Amino acid sequence: MTGLILENVEKHYGSACAVKDVNLHLPEGKLVCFLGPSGCGKTTLLRMIAGLETLSGGEIRLDGEDIGHTPAHQRNFGMVFQSLALFPHMTVGENIAYPLKLRGVSKADQQARVVELLELIQLSEMIDRPVAKLSGGQRQRVAIARAIASRPKILLLDEPLSALDAKLRESMQVEIRQLQQRLNITTIMVTHDQREAMTMADIVVVLGEHRVQQVGTPIEIYRHPANEFVADFIGSGNIFPATALGNGKIGLPGGDALEVPICSSIVVGEKVKMLIRPEDLQLSHPQATAGNRLLGKVTFVRDIGATIETTVECSGVSFTALSTPCQGFGLSIGNPVSVTLPAEACRVLSA
Amino acid sequence: MEHQPLTHPVVAAPVRTNRGVSPTTRAWIFLSPSMLFLGVLIAASLLVLRMSVGTKGAEWTGFSLASYAQLLEPYYLKSLLLTLRLALISAVIAVVLAIPVAYTMSRLTSPFVRRIFLAAVLLPLLVNLLLQSYGWLVILGPGGMLNQALMGLGLIKRPIMLLYNQNGVLMGLVQTAFPLAVLPIASAMRGVARTYEEAAATLGASRLQVFRQVVLPMSMPGIITGATLVFAYNASSFVVPLLLGGRRVPMLAVMVHDQIAPLMNWPAASAAGVVLIVTTLAIMTLSEYITGRRRRMLEASQ
Amino acid sequence: MSTLIKKRYGLLPGETGKFAGILSGFILLLAVLPILTMIVMSFSGASNLDFPPSSYSLQWYKAAWHTFVSPDASDVLSLGKAMTTSLMVACLTMVFATIVAVPAAYALTRCEFRGKAVALQLMSLPLVFPMVVLGLALLLVFDSLPFQITTSRLVIAHVILALPFVVKNCTAAMLSIGSEVEEAAQMLGASPTRAIIDVVVPLMKSGILAGMLLAFIVSFNEFTVTYFLYTIDVMTVPIWMYSRTVSSLDPTVFSFAVLIVLIDFVLIWALEKLVGEGGVSF
Numbered sequence: 064m065t066g067l068i069l070e071n072v073e074k075h076y077g078s079a080c081a082v083k084d085v086n087l088h089l090p091e092g093k094l095v096c097f098l099g100p101s102g103c104g105k106t107t108l109l110r111m112i113a114g115l116e117t118l119s120g121g122e123i124r125l126d127g128e129d130i131g132h133t134p135a136h137q138r139n140f141g142m143v144f145q146s147l148a149l150f151p152h153m154t155v156g157e158n159i160a161y162p163l164k165l166r167g168v169s170k171a172d173q174q175a176r177v178v179e180l181l182e183l184i185q186l187s188e189m190i191d192r193p194v195a196k197l198s199g200g201q202r203q204r205v206a207i208a209r210a211i212a213s214r215p216k217i218l219l220l221d222e223p224l225s226a227l228d229a230k231l232r233e234s235m236q237v238e239i240r241q242l243q244q245r246l247n248i249t250t251i252m253v254t255h256d257q258r259e260a261m262t263m264a265d266i267v268v269v270l271g272e273h274r275v276q277q278v279g280t281p282i283e284i285y286r287h288p289a290n291e292f293v294a295d296f297i298g299s300g301n302i303f304p305a306t307a308l309g310n311g312k313i314g315l316p317g318g319d320a321l322e323v324p325i326c327s328s329i330v331v332g333e334k335v336k337m338l339i340r341p342e343d344l345q346l347s348h349p350q351a352t353a354g355n356r357l358l359g360k361v362t363f364v365r366d367i368g369a370t371i372e373t374t375v376e377c378s379g380v381s382f383t384a385l386s387t388p389c390q391g392f393g394l395s396i397g398n399p400v401s402v403t404l405p406a407e408a409c410r411v412l413s414a
Numbered sequence: 415m416e417h418q419p420l421t422h423p424v425v426a427a428p429v430r431t432n433r434g435v436s437p438t439t440r441a442w443i444f445l446s447p448s449m450l451f452l453g454v455l456i457a458a459s460l461l462v463l464r465m466s467v468g469t470k471g472a473e474w475t476g477f478s479l480a481s482y483a484q485l486l487e488p489y490y491l492k493s494l495l496l497t498l499r500l501a502l503i504s505a506v507i508a509v510v511l512a513i514p515v516a517y518t519m520s521r522l523t524s525p526f527v528r529r530i531f532l533a534a535v536l537l538p539l540l541v542n543l544l545l546q547s548y549g550w551l552v553i554l555g556p557g558g559m560l561n562q563a564l565m566g567l568g569l570i571k572r573p574i575m576l577l578y579n580q581n582g583v584l585m586g587l588v589q590t591a592f593p594l595a596v597l598p599i600a601s602a603m604r605g606v607a608r609t610y611e612e613a614a615a616t617l618g619a620s621r622l623q624v625f626r627q628v629v630l631p632m633s634m635p636g637i638i639t640g641a642t643l644v645f646a647y648n649a650s651s652f653v654v655p656l657l658l659g660g661r662r663v664p665m666l667a668v669m670v671h672d673q674i675a676p677l678m679n680w681p682a683a684s685a686a687g688v689v690l691i692v693t694t695l696a697i698m699t700l701s702e703y704i705t706g707r708r709r710r711m712l713e714a715s716q
Numbered sequence: 717m718s719t720l721i722k723k724r725y726g727l728l729p730g731e732t733g734k735f736a737g738i739l740s741g742f743i744l745l746l747a748v749l750p751i752l753t754m755i756v757m758s759f760s761g762a763s764n765l766d767f768p769p770s771s772y773s774l775q776w777y778k779a780a781w782h783t784f785v786s787p788d789a790s791d792v793l794s795l796g797k798a799m800t801t802s803l804m805v806a807c808l809t810m811v812f813a814t815i816v817a818v819p820a821a822y823a824l825t826r827c828e829f830r831g832k833a834v835a836l837q838l839m840s841l842p843l844v845f846p847m848v849v850l851g852l853a854l855l856l857v858f859d860s861l862p863f864q865i866t867t868s869r870l871v872i873a874h875v876i877l878a879l880p881f882v883v884k885n886c887t888a889a890m891l892s893i894g895s896e897v898e899e900a901a902q903m904l905g906a907s908p909t910r911a912i913i914d915v916v917v918p919l920m921k922s923g924i925l926a927g928m929l930l931a932f933i934v935s936f937n938e939f940t941v942t943y944f945l946y947t948i949d950v951m952t953v954p955i956w957m958y959s960r961t962v963s964s965l966d967p968t969v970f971s972f973a974v975l976i977v978l979i980d981f982v983l984i985w986a987l988e989k990l991v992g993e994g995g996v997s998f
Binding site: 113114115134135136137139140141142144145146148149150151152161162165166209210212213219 | 894896897899900901902903904905906907908910911914915918919
């Protein structure tokens with residue numbers, strides 16, 4: 064099997080567990096994001112793949128070969144660190160040429176490759192500039208160029224954009240994605256910003272509480288979160304408790320019943336957690352409760368210009384609905400309003 | 415541009431396991447040369463310990479506690495108490511003087527002034543103790559600067575004896591160990607972020623209050639370290655009491671030397687040496703205990 | 717305009733006020749007073765120790781120069797010899813202390829290992845260890861050896877004394893470099909040793925140099941342990957000066973003293989230019 068395979072990978076520091084039960088198959092040529100809150104073990108996982116941390120258990124295989132015991136400098140992976148770690152005592156050209164120098168590439172070939180890469184990142188005139196004289200975005204690009212100079216099999220990025228300001232970050236996200244696609248290089252990126260993951264990744268691996276919570280494409284994860292953790296972390300959501308009533312219905316705390324697609328294996332009376340995304344809720348003029356249309360009261364309104372967030376209290380649950388100005392009809396706190404929860408938009412989350 | 419895997423492998427050598435030496439072993443290998451030299455200190459202590467229970471004439475083979483018994487004689491006890499007292503007083507004075515200097519140093523912005531300050535602070539520590547004692551001889555002598563100044567101010571009528579007694583020695587001790595107090599305190603104060611002072615100011619504290627109630631308590635570990643260093647350094651001070659005190663200020667280190675030359679009483683010298691070592695270690699341990707607790711307290715609140 | 721506003725506003729919190737500044741300046745003046753006194757005294761025209769001197773002249777410098785070049789063999793020889801010994805011991809101390817301190821600093825900053833706290837504490841030990849005890853012990857050991865190694869025992873003692881300074885210096889330099897550049901070098905294909913050579917050492921150059929200077933200064937000025945360990949053949953400059961003044965205080969000494977202080981000051985200045993404050997804190 065080609066690609067990178069992690070099997071039962073785990074890491075302990077003494078009695079504390081950093082990450083465990085990691086089983087992943089990362090196909091070639093894709094951009095994979097390790098996404099999760101801080102402390103969930105995503106950086107540890109990346110560093111284990113890089114060879115900068117040892118494995119406490121499990122195996123890492125690349126194209127069938129076990130690389131778990133290979134030292135970092137023999138793995139031929141490119142890595143961009145959070146602090147970029149450009150060598151301050153070398154110029155831009157020397158930094159990029161360093162991996163080639165280590166591999167005994169001739170001076171002429173080194174020069175040619177450096178020129179080629181600088182052209183790729185559009186910094187051709189910076190070849191002799193000392194690193195300290197570059198801007199944040201320029202350093203970012205040099206770090207990436209240096210990492211791919213030796214044509215590594217895998218590119219690893221550790222929160223590469225966290226030090227940049229918002230506007231630069233967004234343009235770099237696109238640039239990195241385009242570069243990765245152009246080179247068709249397998250890339251693993253660690254981030255805690257779910258919007259970044261959604262923008263850039265082919266595959267998202269959601270990590271939480273030291274284990275893998277879900278693996279899938281960004282849209283899969285958004286539309287069909289595997290559990291409450293993922294639902295809560297990706298996008299904003301309305302997660303509320305309910306009781307299974309049988310016959311494809313659930314009961315809300317306030318007493319009303321909703322028709323939802325529910326697995327028949329769920330026992331009547333069982334407590335479940337439900338998810339509905341704010342943009343799926345429909346607000347309308349107050350009418351009596353019927354089917355999946357509940358009557359409630361507005362408790363908070365937030366008009367951010369492009370969208371309006373309305374918080375409604377109904378049937379013992381607080382829902383936040385998202386609407387555009389043309390959909391809205393001027394609600395304020397205290398107004399009664401009807402909220403429709405379309406059945407197909409409601410998701411049961413595994414407990 | 416196509417992305418091809420590199421045709422030359424990174425290293426032609428076969429894959430080695432990562433399990434070489436454990437990090438602990440590796441670290442201690444790096445530390446071994448220094449530990450070797452520091453080990454000399456440990457060995458020296460043990461050596462001196464052994465010698466202190468030897469007898470004169472049969473130094474390595476004999477065994478007796480006579481040297482320690484000798485230390486309990488009033489002459490030596492006085493010397494021990496004198497040493498401890500002078501060390502303690504000098505530590506207190508040095509720290510008190512060091513605090514404003516350390517504070518200024520930690521808040522300076524101009525690099526040039528900073529360098530002057532640092533040079534001025536380091537000089538007393540590094541420059542030959544001998545030379546500085548000579549300078550003190552000039553300052554403290556009957557015709558010296560201090561006496562002339564005091565007489566000029568009308569505070570005294572005749573020159574006072576500052577040399578060859580405890581006062582002169584005390585001044586010398588404070589001055590030479592002063593840098594040992596300043597550096598840790600300055601380092602601690604630099605660690606007290608300016609934002610704390612600014613926060614206190616917004617809550618209504620005056621500059622003096624801010625200093626007393628915010629900066630000072632937060633720099634306590636540095637202050638204790640400074641006091642400890644000065645105490646330990648001065649307890650074993652040799653040149654200063656020798657040159658500035660003459661025969662009148664027999665601090666322990668001078669005692670040790672006297673036992674060797676002219677008395678050639680190695681066991682007695684060693685016994686005094688052991689007392690010095692024990693005192694030093696006791697102070698260091700105590701201070702480490704106190705600063706450890708405070709440091710944990712500070713860290714917990716951040 | 718802004719200075720006007722500042723004057724009305726008073727001092728910002730966190731700045732040093734005039735009071736603190738003047739007080740510090742005064743205290744520092746006291747701290748270097750003996751040194752300053754000596755410098756002034758070396759220019760004294762009188763032959764007593766009165767301060768301030770009644771007249772000024774360069775007579776003591778002339779006398780010092782005279783000692784240096786005089787036909788009186790014993791004086792010249794002994795000063796020349798003492799200077800040579802001092803320089804040799806200081807240079808050896810410089811080299812050995814640095815060789816020993818750099819790996820130690822690496823271990824203390826980069827590695828996590830059991831006993832790290834103990835090792836850190838041990839590094840400060842020479843500062844507070846009673847030097848007389850060290851001198852005594854070294855005397856005991858080396859006197860009972862069948863052969864003489866007078867210079868080496870000085871070097872050993874001086875290296876021990878210089879260790880805390882040099883190690884602190886190098887640790888500060890290494891901390892400022894950070895461990896990610898080393899890991900980056902490894903990821904690019906450099907073996908751990910190669911990474912240290914290619915990345916850490918070049919960045920640490922100024923720190924190492926500063927440490928060497930510090931070791932030199934400490935060794936050159938050391939008196940206490942040297943006093944225990946010296947012999948007629950192996951004398952350093954401080955001991956030489958002491959021997960000349962045992963009976964009476966000869967102001968010639970002051971001119972030598974000024975020379976030494978000058979050397980010290982220049983070295984410290986160079987030191988600071990290289991590492992700044994971080995390298996000399998405890």
